[in-house]
Amino acid sequence: MSAANPTRDDFASLLDExxxxxxxxxxxxxxxIITSIEKDMAIIDVGLKVEGRVPLKEFGLKAKExxxxxxxxxxxxxxxxxxxxAVLSREKxxxxxxxxxxxxxxxRGERVEGVIFNQVKGGFTVDLDGAVAFLPRSQVDIxxxxxxxxxxxxPQPFEILKMDRRxxxxxxxRRTVLEESRAEQRSEIVQNLEEGQVVEGVVKNITDxxxxxxxxxxxGLLHVTDxxxxxxxxPTEILNIGQTVKVQIIRINQETHRISLGMKQLESxxxxxxxxxxxxxxxxxxxxxNITDxxxxxxxxxxIEGLIHVSEMSWTKKNVHPGKILSTTQEVDVVVLEVDPxxxxxxxxxxxxxxxxxxxxxxxxxxxxxxxGEVKNKTEFGLFIGLEGDVDGMVHLSDLDxxxxxxxxxxxxxxxxxxxxxxxxxxxxxxxxxxxxxxLQRDGAGGGSGAGANDQPNSGELRKNAVxxxxxxxxxxxxxxxxxxxxxxxxxxxxxxxxxxxxEQRPERFSVGQKLDARVIAFDKKTRKLxxxxxxxxxxxxxxxxxxxxxxxxxxxxxxxLGAALKGRDK
Numbered sequence: 001m002s003a004a005n006p007t008r009d010d011f012a013s014l015l016d017e018x019x020x021x022x023x024x025x026x027x028x029x030x031x032x033i034i035t036s037i038e039k040d041m042a043i044i045d046v047g048l049k050v051e052g053r054v055p056l057k058e059f060g061l062k063a064k065e066x067x068x069x070x071x072x073x074x075x076x077x078x079x080x081x082x083x084x085x086a087v088l089s090r091e092k093x094x095x096x097x098x099x100x101x102x103x104x105x106x107x108r109g110e111r112v113e114g115v116i117f118n119q120v121k122g123g124f125t126v127d128l129d130g131a132v133a134f135l136p137r138s139q140v141d142i143x144x145x146x147x148x149x150x151x152x153x154x155p156q157p158f159e160i161l162k163m164d165r166r167x168x169x170x171x172x173x174r175r176t177v178l179e180e181s182r183a184e185q186r187s188e189i190v191q192n193l194e195e196g197q198v199v200e201g202v203v204k205n206i207t208d209x210x211x212x213x214x215x216x217x218x219x220g221l222l223h224v225t226d227x228x229x230x231x232x233x234x235p236t237e238i239l240n241i242g243q244t245v246k247v248q249i250i251r252i253n254q255e256t257h258r259i260s261l262g263m264k265q266l267e268s269x270x271x272x273x274x275x276x277x278x279x280x281x282x283x284x285x286x287x288x289x290n291i292t293d294x295x296x297x298x299x300x301x302x303x304i305e306g307l308i309h310v311s312e313m314s315w316t317k318k319n320v321h322p323g324k325i326l327s328t329t330q331e332v333d334v335v336v337l338e339v340d341p342x343x344x345x346x347x348x349x350x351x352x353x354x355x356x357x358x359x360x361x362x363x364x365x366x367x368x369x370x371x372x373g374e375v376k377n378k379t380e381f382g383l384f385i386g387l388e389g390d391v392d393g394m395v396h397l398s399d400l401d402x403x404x405x406x407x408x409x410x411x412x413x414x415x416x417x418x419x420x421x422x423x424x425x426x427x428x429x430x431x432x433x434x435x436x437x438x439x440l441q442r443d444g445a446g447g448g449s450g451a452g453a454n455d456q457p458n459s460g461e462l463r464k465n466a467v468x469x470x471x472x473x474x475x476x477x478x479x480x481x482x483x484x485x486x487x488x489x490x491x492x493x494x495x496x497x498x499x500x501x502x503x504e505q506r507p508e509r510f511s512v513g514q515k516l517d518a519r520v521i522a523f524d525k526k527t528r529k530l531x532x533x534x535x536x537x538x539x540x541x542x543x544x545x546x547x548x549x550x551x552x553x554x555x556x557x558x559x560x561x562l563g564a565a566l567k568g569r570d571k
Contacts, residue, residue, distance in 0.1 A: 034070045042066060044074060052076075073097065098130040099165060106160045111177060116152045124148065126158060126172055133158070133170035142178050186257045189218045193259070195249050198266065203243045211235045213247060213261055220259035222247060229264045229271075229303025231289050270303035271344050278304075278336045278346060283353060288330045296322045298334055298348055306346030308334060313350045315357050315431075316390045326350075357389035361433065362426040364388070370440065375417045382406070383413055385421060385435060393433035395421055402438050403488035405473070462487070462523050462530065467537060472514045475507050482532070485515065489530055493518065497533035500542075 032046035041053045054074055056066065066072075105112055114126040116135060123136040135158070140148060151174075158172040193199075193215070201213035201220065210223040222245075224232050232238060239245070251260040278284065278300065286298035286306070295309045311318075313325050326332065338347035365371055365388075373385040376392060383395040397406025413419070421435035462468070470493075474481030479494040498505045510516075519537035523530050 030074065030076055031071055032074055034066060034068050034072060036068050037066065042072075044072065046074065046076060048076075095130040098128060102128060102131055102160065102170065103163060103165070106163050111157045111159055112172070113155050114158050114172065115155055116148070119148070124152075128158075128170065128172070131170060133160075133172045135172050135174065139173035139175045142175055142182065183257075186218050189216065190252060190254065190257050190259070193249055193252060195252055197249045198246060199249065200244060200246050201261075203239050203241050203245060206235050206239060206241060208234065211239050213245060215259070218257070218259065220247070220249070220261040222261040222263065226250065226260075226262035226264055229267065229269070230299065231297070231305060233290075264303075270301065271341055274304065274341050274346070275339055277301075278306075278339060280336050280339065282336045283333060284336065285331060285333055286348075288326050288328050288332060291323050291326060291328060293321065296326045298332060300346070304346070306334070306336070306348040308348045308350050312337065312348070312352070315351045315354065356428070357391045358426065358428045358431050358433075361387065361389050361391055362428060365423050365426075367423050367425060369423050370420060371423060371435070372418060372420045375413055375415050375419060378410060378413065378415065383410065383419075385419060387433065391431075391433060393421065393423075393435040395435045395437050398490055399424070399434075399436035399438055402441060405490075462489075462520060464520055464523060465540075466520045467517055468520060468532060470516055470518055470532065472510050472512050472516070475510060475512065477507065480507050480510050482516075482518070484530075491530045491532060493532060493534065497521075497535045500535045500538045 030046050032044040032052075034042050035045050035051060036043045037056070040056050042056055043051055044054055045051050052074070054072075102112060112128055114128040114133065116124050117127050118125040120134075123134055124140070126133045126135050139161075140151070145151075156174065157177050158174055159176045160170060161173050161176075162169070162171040164170075199215055201215045203211050204214045204219060205212040208224075210221055210227075212219045213222050222235075222239075224235050227235065227238055245263065246266065247261040247263055248265045249259060250262045250265065253259075284300055286300045288296050289299045289305060290297040293310075295307050295313070297305050297307055299305050308322075308326075310322050313322060314320065317325065332350060333353045334348040334350055335352040336346065337349045337352070338345075340346075371385075371387055371393070373387045373393070375383055376386045377384040382397050383400075385393045385395060387393050397410060400406045400409040419437060420440060421437050422439040423433065424436045424439065425434040426432075427434075469485045470482035471485055472480055473483050473490070479492055479498065481490065481492055483490045495505050495507060498507065498510075516534065517537060518532035518534045519540060521531050521533045521536050
């Protein structure tokens with residue numbers, strides 16, 4: 001059969017080809033020619049068997065300019081509808097065209113232009129030349145905006161944060177555009193500023209730690225410590241929002257564009273001649289400005305503060321909070337103790353303006369005098385007695401009784417008891433008063449206070465260099481506690497007095513209850529303090545043996561003589 005007379009199979013093939021072409025056109029954007037304009041519709045030929053109609057409003061502002069013969073892009077939604085026409089859409093074509101352009105700009109990181117046209121849950125919708133994007137509320141501006149009306153229906157730049165063509169989602173941000181623009185402006189402004197420069201600004205915001213000052217397009221922080229040389233508890237004490245202030249640029253961080261400002265730097269530094277104004281020992285009046293756990297700050301003059309440490313507040317109140325001694329705004333007399341201009345510190349003393357009670361006590365109660373007081377406290381090492389001038393004295397366990405152990409005697413005393421004691425020592429620097437109760441009693445060594453003390457028959461026995469017999473009553477790391485067998489006086493023999501031989505100077509070689517001889521090396525009749533030494537006795541016996549060896553003709557060796565001497569001592 002010739003080509004001029006196609007067969008039935010040829011007709012079927014042509015029909016299938018035509019049907020395939022028609023369906024492949026659906027959903028695609030094609031170019032068409034406007035054949036005519038009827039009322040509010042444009043009749044468009046897109047090369048199919050039928051023409052299609054598109055409402056003029058879909059062409060937007062260009063609708064008025066359209067005429068027959070113009071070429072336009074439309075999307076073929078369906079080849080033929082019930083009326084036998086092609087279903088075309090200019091709006092969908094425009095949207096598809098916008099998606100392609102937006103994807104290109106998104107990949108290049110470029111900004112896009114759009115119009116906010118509606119408010120939805122969580123944000124707003126933006127028209128990006130046909131494509132609809134979502135603008136989250138948090139991405140509208142740098143700071144939260146209550147009324148977005150002035151921004152709507154106005155073309156403005158946006159940045160695409162996310163695109164998902166399959167789901168048809170686009171998320172944009174106006175905030176990032178503003179931040180970039182602001183960063184560019186800040187960078188330009190910072191380039192024109194220099195550290196040390198004095199400028200004027202307006203207080204924009206006030207916080208607990210300082211104030212933000214606007215410097216013509218950029219903010220600087222004026223910290224509370226740089227507002228004045230004096231203490232400023234809160235910026236509102238000297239600043240108000242909207243106030244114009246003159247400040248000095250202290251620091252500029254070129255990377256973060258943070259600017260630190262100062263006001264006090266425009267005034268003379270009151271610490272310049274601090275050493276001349278406040279020499280050590282000078283008494284001066286000041287005002288308490290702040291109280292802490294460790295002391296109180298006192299303003300001596302505007303911009304100059306000193307610290308009274310808690311240890312310098314009272315001679316006698318050691319564990320009291322400063323707030324119970326002083327109060328803020330109180331005027332006090334203080335003494336300058338130390339000045340450190342480099343660290344801008346002044347140490348002050350409050351107790352130095354008052355009489356030292358330890359000096360007063362020492363003047364009125366010399367060593368050996370008798371005092372009376374109340375038992376304030378009992379401890380494992382003695383009694384604390386309250387004395388005149390609000391001071392305490394301590395009676396050590398060893399000074400409670402001549403003959404009985406202190407641990408036993410202290411149980412006979414209770415807090416609140418009124419007792420008498422003798423002043424043994426007053427250490428004004430360490431603020432300590434040593435008292436003795438047994439010193440007011442008769443003792444077995446003689447020479448003690450009280451009636452008949454001078455009549456004791458053995459008052460001369462405890463002289464220096466006398467040899468006494470002791471009983472070990474306690475062993476410690478640094479030596480041993482002993483009690484004299486004849487008098488009952490207790491004392492302590494230090495480790496280095498236990499033997500002349502260093503290897504034998506070990507307290508552990510002794511045992512409680514053991515008796516030994518020692519030599520008296522010191523005895524104070526007034527304070528009843530006794531010191532004995534085994535080492536001193538060994539040295540003395542050795543000297544005596546050597547002397548005996550040098551004057552004898554017995555022929556005995558030095559070792560024999562020393563051995564006999566030591567054997568006689570140990571009996």
